[in-house]
Amino acid sequence: MRGVIIDVDHDLGNREETIIRIFVRTEKGTEMFLERYEPYVYVIGDDLDKIAEKLRNVEGVTSAEKTNRLIRWEKRDVLLVRLKHNKYAKDLRDAVKEMGGECREHDIPVERKYLYERRITPMQTVEIEAENGWVREIRPSEGSVPVKIAAFDLEMYAQDRMPDPKRDEIIMASYVDSDGNKTVITTKKIDAPFVKTVETEEQIISELNRLIRENDPDIIFTYNGDAFDLPYLKERAHVLGLKIPWGRDGSEPRIRRSGGGNTTVEITGRAHVDVFQIIQFMAAVGAINTFKLDLENVYKTVLGREKVKIEHRDIAEVWRSGNLEDLALYNLQDSEACYELGMEFLPLYEELARITTSTLYNIVRMSTSQIVEWKLIQEAYVAGKIVPRKPKEEEVRARMMQSYAGAFVRQPIPGLHENIVVLDFRSLYPTIIISHNVDPDTVNAPYCSREEAYVSPVGHYFCKEPKGLLPRMLEEVLKERFALKDRMKKMDKSDPEYRIVYAKQQALKIIANSAYGYLGFARARWYSKECAEAITAWARKYIQDVMKKAEEFGFKVLYGDTDSVFLVLPEGWGVEKAFEFLEKINAELPKPMTLEFDGFYKRGIFLTRRGGQGAAKKKYALIDEKGNLKITGMEYVRRDWAEIAKEVQKRVLELVLGEGKPDKAVEYVRRIIDDIRAGKVPKEKLIIYTQIRRDLDRYEAKGPHVAAAIKAMRRGVKIEPGMIIGYVITRRGKSISDKAELAAFAEDGDYDPEYYIHNQVLPAVMPILEELGYTERDLSKGSAQKTLFDFT
DNA sequence: TAATTCGCTAGACCGA
DNA sequence: TCGGTCTAGCGAA
Numbered sequence: 001m002r003g004v005i006i007d008v009d010h011d012l013g014n015r016e017e018t019i020i021r022i023f024v025r026t027e028k029g030t031e032m033f034l035e036r037y038e039p040y041v042y043v044i045g046d047d048l049d050k051i052a053e054k055l056r057n058v059e060g061v062t063s064a065e066k067t068n069r070l071i072r073w074e075k076r077d078v079l080l081v082r083l084k085h086n087k088y089a090k091d092l093r094d095a096v097k098e099m100g101g102e103c104r105e106h107d108i109p110v111e112r113k114y115l116y117e118r119r120i121t122p123m124q125t126v127e128i129e130a131e132n133g134w135v136r137e138i139r140p141s142e143g144s145v146p147v148k149i150a151a152f153d154l155e156m157y158a159q160d161r162m163p164d165p166k167r168d169e170i171i172m173a174s175y176v177d178s179d180g181n182k183t184v185i186t187t188k189k190i191d192a193p194f195v196k197t198v199e200t201e202e203q204i205i206s207e208l209n210r211l212i213r214e215n216d217p218d219i220i221f222t223y224n225g226d227a228f229d230l231p232y233l234k235e236r237a238h239v240l241g242l243k244i245p246w247g248r249d250g251s252e253p254r255i256r257r258s259g260g261g262n263t264t265v266e267i268t269g270r271a272h273v274d275v276f277q278i279i280q281f282m283a284a285v286g287a288i289n290t291f292k293l294d295l296e297n298v299y300k301t302v303l304g305r306e307k308v309k310i311e312h313r314d315i316a317e318v319w320r321s322g323n324l325e326d327l328a329l330y331n332l333q334d335s336e337a338c339y340e341l342g343m344e345f346l347p348l349y350e351e352l353a354r355i356t357t358s359t360l361y362n363i364v365r366m367s368t369s370q371i372v373e374w375k376l377i378q379e380a381y382v383a384g385k386i387v388p389r390k391p392k393e394e395e396v397r398a399r400m401m402q403s404y405a406g407a408f409v410r411q412p413i414p415g416l417h418e419n420i421v422v423l424d425f426r427s428l429y430p431t432i433i434i435s436h437n438v439d440p441d442t443v444n445a446p447y448c449s450r451e452e453a454y455v456s457p458v459g460h461y462f463c464k465e466p467k468g469l470l471p472r473m474l475e476e477v478l479k480e481r482f483a484l485k486d487r488m489k490k491m492d493k494s495d496p497e498y499r500i501v502y503a504k505q506q507a508l509k510i511i512a513n514s515a516y517g518y519l520g521f522a523r524a525r526w527y528s529k530e531c532a533e534a535i536t537a538w539a540r541k542y543i544q545d546v547m548k549k550a551e552e553f554g555f556k557v558l559y560g561d562t563d564s565v566f567l568v569l570p571e572g573w574g575v576e577k578a579f580e581f582l583e584k585i586n587a588e589l590p591k592p593m594t595l596e597f598d599g600f601y602k603r604g605i606f607l608t609r610r611g612g613q614g615a616a617k618k619k620y621a622l623i624d625e626k627g628n629l630k631i632t633g634m635e636y637v638r639r640d641w642a643e644i645a646k647e648v649q650k651r652v653l654e655l656v657l658g659e660g661k662p663d664k665a666v667e668y669v670r671r672i673i674d675d676i677r678a679g680k681v682p683k684e685k686l687i688i689y690t691q692i693r694r695d696l697d698r699y700e701a702k703g704p705h706v707a708a709a710i711k712a713m714r715r716g717v718k719i720e721p722g723m724i725i726g727y728v729i730t731r732r733g734k735s736i737s738d739k740a741e742l743a744a745f746a747e748d749g750d751y752d753p754e755y756y757i758h759n760q761v762l763p764a765v766m767p768i769l770e771e772l773g774y775t776e777r778d779l780s781k782g783s784a785q786k787t788l789f790d791f792t
Numbered sequence: 793t794a795a796t797t798c799g800c801t802a803g804a805c806c807g808a
Numbered sequence: 809t810c811g812g813t814c815t816a817g818c819g820a821a
Contacts, residue, residue, distance in 0.1 A: 258793070284795095286820095367794045396793095406797030407821065428821090517795025524795085532796070561798085562821045610801065618799055618820050633800080633819060640802090640817065690817070701804050701815045736803065759802080 001026055001130065004145050005122045006218045007269050007359055008111045010037075018085050020114045022135070023248060023269040024128060025147045025218050032248060032269060033128060035135040038062055039086055039110045040117075042069065042386055043079035045101025052079055058095050060088025070385040072441045073466075078104075078386065086110050104386050108377065112357060116381045121357040123350040149346075150177035150217035151339035152208065154229050155331050159316045162718065165235035169201045171319055172328065173208045174335040177215050184332050190324045194332055202240050205233070212246050217270065219360065220246075221342035223295050223334065224276040226365075230265040231255050246270070264365055271360035275342045278349065278364055285368060285510060291639040291689050291724055299337040302344060307333040347503035355507055368514035369521050375511055376526055379473050388440075388525040399522035404533035405458075407562035408540040410547065412606040414615035415771050416656075417558055419569040420622065421578040422598040425542070428563035429516040430474045432538045433531075435590040439468020440519070440528040456534035457541045470526065474515055478592065481508040539563065546585060546595060553581050559606065561618065564598065575600050599624065603657045607634075607767040623657040635764040639724075643685040645760035648672050652765045662772045669765055670779055676753045676761065686751050687726040687743045694721050704729065707737035712745065729755040 003026035011019040011034075022033045043064070045051055052064040064081045071078075079101075083089060093103045105113075118138055120126055127141040155172040156163035172186040182194045185207045189197050198207055212220075222229050230253050237244050244252055248269025256264050265272055279298050282288045290301045296309045308330045310318060318327045353363045356374040363371070380387050391399065425431070432438065436454040439462070448463035455461045462468075467475075484505040491498045518524050520532035539562065546565055547557045554577075555567040569577065578597060585595045601622040606615040619633035629650070635641040636649045648669060655665040675681060690705035696719060699706045708727035709719045719725070728746040733739040736759070739752055766776060 369795050370793095372795080403797080409798060409821090514795060517797095519795085520797085521795045523793065536797075564821080616800065635801095638801095638818060693817075699816085703803060703816065705817090763801085 001031075001128050002125065002141055002143070002145065003027070003031075003128070004125050004147055004218075005120065006030060006147065006271055007361065008115060008122060009268065010110055015085060015087060018083075018110055020111065021249075021269075022128075022138070023218075024126065025145055027145060030148075030216060030218055030248065030269070032133065033130050033135050033138075034133055035114075035138075037110070037114050038082040038084060039089075039113050041081045041083060041089060041092060041106045042104040043081055043096050043101045044071065044076065044104060044386075045079075045096070045099070047100070048077055048079050051096065051099045051101050054099055055079070055081060055092075055095070058088075058092060060084050061092065068384075070383065073445055073447055104389070107390065108387065111359075112377075115357050116378065121354050122359045123353045146178075147218040148178055148216060149219040149221065149339070149343070150175065150181075150212070150215060151221035151335045151342065152176075152212075152229070153223065153331060153334035153338060154233060155315055155319075155327070156232070157316055157319055160313065160716075163232065165232050166239060170204055170233070170236055171201075172331045173204050174331045175208060175211045176332070176335045176339050177217055179215065181211070181215060182332060182336075183211065184328045186328065186331075188319075188324055190328045192325055192328050195328050201236075202242060205237050205240065205242050205244065208233075209244055209246070219271045219273055219342075219346070220267065221273050221275050221338050223338040223341075224274065225272060226264045226274040226277065227262065230272070231263055266361060271364075273342055273346075273349070273360060273364050275338050275345070278345045279341070281367070282345070285513070287506075295334060295337055295341075299341060303337075303340060305337075305340075307337050347500055348506050351504050351507040352510070355511065368510065369518050369524060372511060372514045372518040373525060376469060376473065379469055383469060383472075385469060390525055391523060391527065396522045399527060399529070402529055404520070404529055404536070405540075406536050408543055408560075409562070409617045410557065410560040410565075412559035412566075412615040412617060412620065413556075414606050414608045417568055417604050417606070418602060419573075420558060420601040420604045421555075421567045421569060421575060422564060422601070422622075423546070423567065423578065423582065423595055424564035424598045426594045426596050427478060427512055428539055428542075428593075429535050430478055430512045431593040432535050432542075433515065434471045434475045434478070435593050436534070436538060437462045437464055437468055437471050438531050438535055439470045440526050440531055442468045443528060443530045443534070457537040458533055460530045460534045462534070470515060470519075470531075474512060475592075477508045477512050481505045481512065484508070542589075542593070549585060550581065553584070555581070558604075559617075559620070566604070601625075601630075605653070605657060605768065605771060607771060610763075610767075621653045621657060623653075627658050629653060629657065639689045641764065642688050642756065642760045644672070644676070644681055644756060645764040647685070648761050649764040649768070652768055656768060656772065662769065662774065665765075666769065666774060666778055669761070669769070672761060673757050673779065676756050679749050679751075679753070681751070681756070683728060683743060683746060683748045683751070686728050686756060688728070689724055689726045691724045692719055692721060702737060704737045704740035708740040708742050711740075712742040715745065717742065717744075729759075 003024035005022060006025055007023040009021050011021055018037045018039060020035045020037045024031055024033060043051060048066055055061050055064040060083050062082045062084055064079050066077055067080050068075055069078045089106045093106055096103050115121055120138060120140055125141045125144055126138055128138045129136040152175045154170050156168050157171045158168040172184060174184045176182050184195045185198060185204045187198060198204055234244055234253055246253055246267050251268045254266045256266060279293055288302055290297050296307055299305060299307055310330045349360060349363055353360050356371055357378045358374055377387050442463045443460055445463050450461055453461035453463050484501050488501050516535055519528050543560055543563060547560055550557055550565060550567050554570055558566040558568050560566060582595055582597060601624050604620060604622040606620045609616040622630045631637055636646045651668060652665045655661050692709055696710055705725060705727055709725055713719050726743040727740045728743050729736060729739045729752045730741050730746050730750045731752050
């Protein structure tokens with residue numbers, strides 16, 4: 001039988017032996033297969049024979065065989081101890097400790113060990129031979145089997161408060177799936193083809209149960225189902241005396257509490273994919289950029305489509321006396337948008353799951369560090385290396401105290417520049433790791449001499465042989481990724497295969513880009529400050545070398561940050577000179593380090609810093625020959641600036657860089673200032689968005705965003721860490737904080753024009769205009785408002 | 793329980 | 809009232 005592995009776990013009810021359960025989608029449907037398994041634990045120590053002898057009498061141990069594994073760079077004898085059940089692991093550890101040994105890999109989950117040993121992974125197609133559901137053999141196979149996918153969403157009735165499952169009923173549930181089912185279940189009669197009206201709330205739940213059981217999806221998408229929909233549904237069902245037996249073994253969803261008080265919800269035999277978790281992750285790695293992560297915003301920015309939005313606080317009212325068709329449509333579109341977003345990222349996550357031998361459920365909830373770590377653990381298994389232990393809390397604290405030097409950022413030359421070439425290193429940190437064999441096990445290792453090592457600019461040395469686990473992994477990852485990118489170039493974008501190839505290379509990119517940060521991450525098993533600081537030291541050296549050589553070659557070096565250089569072409573030089581330079585540099589670089597051509601810009605501007613003192617780093621704008629403007633670091637790209645300031649800044653840059661008409665820019669700014677004074681600016685353009693990052697009473701300095709949040713809280717608005725709030729500076733109050741009010745509490749037209757002129761628009765545009773010789777005074781010339789200007 | 797350092801700027805805060 | 813310092817947030821890479 002052939003199929004795709006959807007989920008792997010072990011029977012939690014059985015405490016005597018370990019029964020691995022593998023849920024496989026086959027052509028006929030999804031089936032559960034079982035296999036008895038004995039998880040392993042390694043024991044290291046001096047007198048292994050004696051320990052082995054004693055261990056054979058310890059409860060739960062089925063075998064203890066001597067074998068060898070690599071511990072860091074050393075091949076050592078270890079005991080491979082097998083257990084009947086993982087519940088014996090704790091006692092084993094204590095017993096081993098008493099015998100003078102130590103356990104290793106006791107904290108790797110049983111399912112993972114099983115998958116490593118069978119050399120299979122979730123989301124992979126496998127061939128299974130089974131008897132009465134018991135696996136005889138399971139092995140990787142070719143081809144694919146389509147999986148079944150669904151999404152659902154709930155609406156609750158709660159008047160002016162957060163819905164509470166103890167009191168507040170579920171009024172609507174929507175369900176969509178890959179078979180084309182689309183349903184909204186509700187208790188009111190609504191005239192829409194997709195609505196199914198039932199009598200009671202209980203029937204909404206049982207109807208949803210039926211849809212899940214009958215359609216039997218392998219993947220269930222939710223949007224915030226971890227924190228909200230699923231815990232709510234489960235508790236509400238219990239309040240009503242119902243169950244939600246969505247698990248493939250008839251179990252209810254399991255709510256797991258992680259450290260930060262966050263919950264995740266697991267459904268046996270299915271992959272509960274909370275798309276909100278994916279979106280948060282994609283925002284963290286910079287793959288998507290929206291300041292609000294609510295479904296409507298994300299749907300718009302990721303897929304470019306709009307959906308109906310009804311504010312949570314309005315749902316109760318619409319339900320009582322509003323347009324029910326709208327509410328039903330909103331509910332349906334929540335499921336549809338969630339489904340479409342999930343489908344957008346599914347290929348990426350399937351690939352990440354395969355690369356790291358993780359279930360879809362797990363991978364969707366991992367951070368970048370966890371992804372790297374599980375990838376390394378998987379590689380360690382294959383290489384016969386024992387996985388390092390997790391650091392103790394004390395160790396973590398000590399590591400966090402230690403900082404190290406990072407990237408080099410060149411002081412830019414302020415002002416306007418023309419004919420700018422940007423060059424950058426392709427995957428700089430990963431290629432440094434590969435070319436210098438940077439690894440926690442090769443750094444300052446005793447088994448090689450300094451002559452057999454790469455010596456970093458800060459003095460750490462790295463044995464050239466053998467290849468470390470990390471550089472070996474990254475070499476594979478980069479090789480594969482570059483091959484995929486080449487393939488993509490030859491493909492048609494409409495080819496369905498294109499998306500898959502794109503997702504594969506994106507998965508590899510995430511891993512490559514996270515490796516360096518992982519080394520400097522205090523909770524990492526493979527933490528190494530020495531490696532992290534050697535990488536940045538080499539990076540500084542290489543980029544500064546390039547700058548020096550560029551100058552010798554005849555370029556003017558304008559700027560550079562971490563892995564890039566901005567060069568000005570001298571009079572009469574064409575872009576081909578840059579390629580000539582690249583060739584020269586690349587001939588000298590160790591493999592696979594490569595300097596690449598990134599772009600040519602006809603004009604660019606670097607601005608003098610607020611306090612004077614030269615040009616600001618990490619803030620500039622470039623425009624290419626087609627007129628495409630690229631703005632970096634400036635107010636325009638920051639969410640904590642009002643739209644009016646950002647919009648004006650962008651327009652000024654267009655006029656200055658694109659059209660070369662600074663006079664027009666000055667005229668334009670003048671007009672905007674008049675508009676602001678005249679009270680013509682709509683509220684949406686005045687909102688400043690800022691994240692509340694802690695509990696409100698824990699702020700030492702109460703900035704405007706905190707002040708606005710406190711006022712809103714007193715009016716009954718719930719403010720929680722992590723929320724992004726939007727506020728407006730009104731006329732009411734003395735300090736800026738006094739005047740700050742959440743946008744919801746600010747009347748249209750109630751804004752402080754002087755604040756928006758002097759603290760928003762002018763700071764965004766004056767540095768640009770000043771670079772061209774204008775002063776603030778020039779903005780008032782000929783203006784009817786001249787006398788109102790306060791220049792002092 | 794979950795990647796790093798470098799850098800800019802605002803607005804509050806505090807003491808002279 | 810002024811100017812320096814500190815807190816806080818966000819972005820670049």
